[in-house]
Amino acid sequence: MAIEISHGCAKGERPLIPQVCRVTEITQETPDVKSFRLVTLDGKKPFDCEPGQLGMFGLLSYGECMFVVSAQSDEWVQFTVKKVGLVTEQLHNLSVGDEVSLRGPYGNWWPTESCRGKDMLFIAGGIGLPPVRSFLLYCLEHREDYGRIDLVYSGSKYDDLVFKEQLFDIWPNEPDMHVHVSLYHEDPKHPEWKGDIGYTAPYLETLDLGPEDGNRVAVICGGPSLSRTCRESLLKAGFDEGNILTTLEMRMKCGVGKCGRCNMGGHFICLDGPIFSLAEIATMHSDV
Numbered sequence: 001m002a003i004e005i006s007h008g009c010a011k012g013e014r015p016l017i018p019q020v021c022r023v024t025e026i027t028q029e030t031p032d033v034k035s036f037r038l039v040t041l042d043g044k045k046p047f048d049c050e051p052g053q054l055g056m057f058g059l060l061s062y063g064e065c066m067f068v069v070s071a072q073s074d075e076w077v078q079f080t081v082k083k084v085g086l087v088t089e090q091l092h093n094l095s096v097g098d099e100v101s102l103r104g105p106y107g108n109w110w111p112t113e114s115c116r117g118k119d120m121l122f123i124a125g126g127i128g129l130p131p132v133r134s135f136l137l138y139c140l141e142h143r144e145d146y147g148r149i150d151l152v153y154s155g156s157k158y159d160d161l162v163f164k165e166q167l168f169d170i171w172p173n174e175p176d177m178h179v180h181v182s183l184y185h186e187d188p189k190h191p192e193w194k195g196d197i198g199y200t201a202p203y204l205e206t207l208d209l210g211p212e213d214g215n216r217v218a219v220i221c222g223g224p225s226l227s228r229t230c231r232e233s234l235l236k237a238g239f240d241e242g243n244i245l246t247t248l249e250m251r252m253k254c255g256v257g258k259c260g261r262c263n264m265g266g267h268f269i270c271l272d273g274p275i276f277s278l279a280e281i282a283t284m285h286s287d288v
């Protein structure tokens with residue numbers, strides 16, 4: 001049976017007015033990726049959210065961008081931000097203690113309930129790991145509810161791999177979790193790399209991770225080329241479109257279904273998404 005995904009959008013209201021928050025911790029993940037932990041000015045968690053939900057994080061005087069909540073605790077939320085342009089460059093200049101703006105939570109969330117009992121296959125490239133990690137961390141926190149877990153992750157260079165400590169030291173030691181990491185090419189700066197080499201989809205195919213009679217759910221997050229080729233590989237391996245989940249990261253401005261920036265067919269991705277199954281995406285293209 002296909003996985004059921006909620007498209008009801010964020011729980012509670014979708015707050016449009018930003019909260020002022022404070023940066024409490026910054027981690028340099030790669031040369032151009034940093035993670036930021038945020039709390040409210042009185043030291044509380046800014047909002048509660050489900051794995052996969054989003055926040056508009058920015059600077060009141062400058063601008064804001066949509067990011068997935070990459071991790072959370074009872075006290076803070078964390079965003080993992082790749083420096084690609086105007087706003088993200090300003091965010092990378094932040095220091096611990098600085099004040100920032102935050103709206104959310106927005107969007108739907110990973111279907112943690114309907115994936116219970118399933119084997120999970122997480123596939124990500126580069127900065128696609130933070131969205132996938134929000135679901136993966138949930139599965140590890142509720143380990144007895146899920147079957148075998150595989151993570152297939154790749155990046156163009158060793159330095160571009162995010163969350164290296166979890167990738168190489170922590171996750172491989174989790175029960176029945178299998179971490180497969182590849183670099184797209186040999187990396188002259190890291191000749192000591194002993195792992196695999198190859199683009200994600202052909203690499204995935206070598207791992208022989210099939211649909212397990214519908215009991216394995218695949219979760220993909222990466223750039224357009226990775227997403228397309230990995231979807232094709234999974235379909236070729238016999239996965240049902242309803243058991244392949246992905247995020248649609250259309251550009252977003254308001255996050256609350258007003259500006260029309262993120263519409264696809266009859267859907268606003270900020271309200272109904274960003275998480276969909278391939279079966280749903282196939283119907284959306286013609287749903288205008």
Ligand SMILES: Cc1cc2nc3c(=O)[nH]c(=O)nc-3n(C[C@H](O)[C@H](O)[C@H](O)COP(=O)(O)OP(=O)(O)OC[C@H]3O[C@@H](n4cnc5c(N)ncnc54)[C@H](O)[C@@H]3O)c2cc1C
Pocket residue numbers: 054064065066067068069070080081082083084085086087088089127130131248249250251252274
């Ligand atoms: C649902 C969703 C979740 C996201 N989660 C994350 C995340 O967890 N971590 C993260 O680093 N980024 C994430 N992003 C992307 C992030 O929002 C953009 O990188 C950011 O808005 C860029 O803003 P900027 O002002 O720095 O870049 P700009 O100066 O506006 O643009 C710089 C370059 O990036 C391209 N670009 C900007 N936004 C997007 C986009 N959405 N898709 C494709 N290309 C884009 C532009 O075309 C341009 O080439 C997410 C986006 C969406 C919609």
Ligand code: FES
Pocket residue numbers: 251252253254255256257258259260261262263268269270271
């Ligand atoms: S971002 Fe404005 S409608 Fe979705």
